[in-house]
Amino acid sequence: MQLSITGYSTALFSTWYFVEEFGLLFDAGDGLMASLMQKSRKVSHAFISHADRDHLTGLLQFNQLNARPGLPLIYYPANCGSFPALEDFSNRFDPHVAGTKWLPLVPGEEVWLRNDILVKAIKNGHVPSAEGIFKSCGYKLVQVRKKLKPEFIGLSGTELRQLTEQHGQDFINTEIRTTLLGYSGDTPV
Numbered sequence: 001m002q003l004s005i006t007g008y009s010t011a012l013f014s015t016w017y018f019v020e021e022f023g024l025l026f027d028a029g030d031g032l033m034a035s036l037m038q039k040s041r042k043v044s045h046a047f048i049s050h051a052d053r054d055h056l057t058g059l060l061q062f063n064q065l066n067a068r069p070g071l072p073l074i075y076y077p078a079n080c081g082s083f084p085a086l087e088d089f090s091n092r093f094d095p096h097v098a099g100t101k102w103l104p105l106v107p108g109e110e111v112w113l114r115n116d117i118l119v120k121a122i123k124n125g126h127v128p129s130a131e132g133i134f135k136s137c138g139y140k141l142v143q144v145r146k147k148l149k150p151e152f153i154g155l156s157g158t159e160l161r162q163l164t165e166q167h168g169q170d171f172i173n174t175e176i177r178t179t180l181l182g183y184s185g186d187t188p189v
């Protein structure tokens with residue numbers, strides 16, 4: 001699968017990556033909006049890895065220009081207090097952004113972008129925190145496909161339909177997961 005990725009990253013100054021095919025943004029550093037301009041409208045899901053300022057100073061402008069009912073969806077490490085503070089500030093400073101959803105994630109959690117593509121949060125140690133507290137994470141973009149189990153290859157459509165009706169889809173199919181992209185968020189994880 002070919003992905004169209006626009007991005008920028010220089011440590012301390014700014015990091016952001018836009019994956020056009022899935023309307024996906026990883027981090028939102030400075031210069032994001034000046035670079036993407038109208039294309040930023042295509043971002044439906046923004047995943048922020050941590051609250052270091054070089055990863056989120058473009059977020060307010062991204063949000064205030066693109067907020068509409070139910071969008072964008074902004075995901076962040078669940079125990080990072082900077083994001084609820086930013087949400088509160090954003091809502092007061094730009095009252096028209098009320099449609100934005102701010103959503104905490106814990107490592108291992110999966111967000112489906114469509115029925116065969118998901119983003120999974122991966123624990124990393126970039127922001128030191130106690131066991132069970134999550135202040136930074138990376139993300140994996142994963143393609144999920146269903147493949148017929150080998151023991152059912154050769155059965156007719158009718159036979160397969162009967163088996164599915166009796167036992168469900170998972171009885172005849174096995175799930176194949178392919179990582180399309182990993183975003184490690186300032187770590188080698």
Ligand SMILES: [Zn+2]
Pocket residue numbers: 050052126186
């Ligand atoms: Zn950092």
